[in-house]
Amino acid sequence: MDKRIFGMIRKIGELLSRNLILKRKLPKQFGSLPIFVSPDASLRYWKLNMSHRHNHEIYKVVKDLINEGNVIWDIGGSVGIFAFPAIYKAGKNGYCLIVEADTFMQSVLKKSIDSNLDYKIKLLPVAISENVGFAEFNIAEASRSMNFLSFSSGSSQSGGIRTSITVPTFNLDFLLTIFPHPNFVKIDVEGAEISVLQNDGRNTPINFY
Secondary structure (H helix, E strand, O other), X not given: OOXXXXXXXXXXXXXXXXXXXXXXXXXXXXXXXXEEEOOOOOHHHHOOOOOOHHHHHHHHHHHHHOOOOOEEEEEOOOOOOOHHHHHHHHOOOOEEEEEOOOHHHHHHHHHHHHOOOOOOEEEEOOEEOOOOEEEEEEEEOOOHHHOEEOOOOOOOOOOOEEEEEEXXXXXXXXXXXXXXXXXXXXXXXXXXXXXXXXXXXXXXXXXXX
């Protein structure tokens, strides 16, 4: 297919996906838990099958590294495609903190949390940075999974900026004073990973234990 035609079809798909929420089920290995997704985060969520290739990598991490009773922090939760398989693997004695700054993605996550009340899942509506304060958060034109804080580079595939919002920011040391200490931390913040692992601009590594 001509690249220009493919690009036009993709753009139409992205526009049709705006603010759309769909209900899906995780694969049987994760209890077929109900999960809500949005093709506004990734066009692959139009598919009914949640076992497609990209998710296999995430599922393998969960299978290999998450254990019963673990405390999990998911920094940059998006639709929860890591968090919900992880909390299933951690079980009802586990705990998952999902950090997500995008208000629309928060609404998607809240629907999934409300559908899985047997598990301990907490949604924190902030961004993580080296500072406690506020920052500009850019909503990506192409896909909300590529949203990024304004001081970071973001992804070359973001397609530009749809809009910007001001969000509160916490650093990880501050989180440690409030929430259970994690056994596993997943970070996916589109270029701001170094800032997440710093503290108040001092380049100080975060001490989890």
